[in-house]
Amino acid sequence: MKYKSIHIVPIGTEGIHVINTGDWRIQRPVIDQEKCIKCGICFLHCPVNSIVKTNGKFTIKYDYCKGCGICAHECPKRAINLLAEEEK
Numbered sequence: 001m002k003y004k005s006i007h008i009v010p011i012g013t014e015g016i017h018v019i020n021t022g023d024w025r026i027q028r029p030v031i032d033q034e035k036c037i038k039c040g041i042c043f044l045h046c047p048v049n050s051i052v053k054t055n056g057k058f059t060i061k062y063d064y065c066k067g068c069g070i071c072a073h074e075c076p077k078r079a080i081n082l083l084a085e086e087e088k
């Protein structure tokens with residue numbers, strides 16, 4: 001099996017599994033860069049470290065983003081929109 005990046009999570013007695021949490025996402029958070037004030041609150045709250053700061057700009061990496069919406073809920077500028085994922 002080949003993965004772009006790997007989170008390894010131990011589960012039960014049967015061993016260690018790789019879980020790509022992005023696979024079960026039904027909604028996708030998208031940052032409106034025009035509204036974003038680069039406060040980093042979304043970055044601090046994401047439970048799976050899927051928000052990164054690159055060249056002074058916050059962006060979302062979708063491999064492990066599970067679409068929980070915490071980032072959108074916590075954003076003080078309402079700069080993160082949750083869009084429905086297209087059917088795969």
Ligand code: SF4
Binds near residue numbers: 031037041058075076
């Ligand atoms: S919480 Fe909102 S305003 Fe702050 S960095 Fe994230 S998207 Fe931008």
Ligand code: SF4
Binds near residue numbers: 048066071
């Ligand atoms: S939706 Fe959840 S997992 Fe995805 S970036 Fe926002 S806080 Fe992180």
